[in-house]
Amino acid sequence: MMQQFYPTAAHDFQFxxxxxxxxxxAHFIPSEDAGKCQVMHGHTYHLNITIGGNELDATGFLIDFKLLKELIHKKYDHSVLNDHPEFKNKFPTTELLAQQVWQSIQQVLEMRSNRPHCLQVIVRETPTSYVVFRPRKGELS
Structure with missing residues (x-):
């Protein structure tokens, strides 16, 4: 993957x-407003996930990189996004995918003793289009 620089999330965390x-x-957006995206099609989605925190775990990690990959890759790779329960009553747009990825990660982080936070999720759908999702201040506990 080529190196990509993304917008940064402002924070006061040490790490x-x-x-x-x-x-x-693959996905499709079942709305006339979606134009050609009404028809099922696929993407290679590229994500950037930003985690912040002040405390490291016993191993010296905020969270193991491998866990983040397993959490997202196993869930979505080679699937139809419309078939996932989190999109049952929603269209699997890039915006909502970014939000769902954030929610999945944040749920895992809240269970960790060092309590890191997912500060932002960036989902690139094409080489020229990406979405940044950042939680509202109240969503970070």
Whole structure:
């Protein structure tokens, strides 16, 4: 993967971890407003996940990079996004995918003793289009 620089999330944490990963998935947006995207098609999605925190775990990690990859890649790679329960009553747009990835990661982080936070998720759908999702201040506990 080529090196990509993304917008940064402002924060006061001592540590910031960034993980780039990718997966291939298909989706369709069942709305006339979606134009050609109404028809099932696929993307190789490229993600950047930013985690922040002040405390490291016993191993010296905010979170192991491998865990982030397993959490997202196993869930979405080579799947149809419309078939996932989190998109049952929503269209699997890039915006909502970024939000769902954030929610999945944040749920895992909240269970960790060092309590890191997912500060942002960036989902690149094409070489020229990406979405940044950042939680509202109240969503970071």
């Amino acid at each position: 910031e971890l960034n993980k780039d990963l990718h997966f291939s998935a």
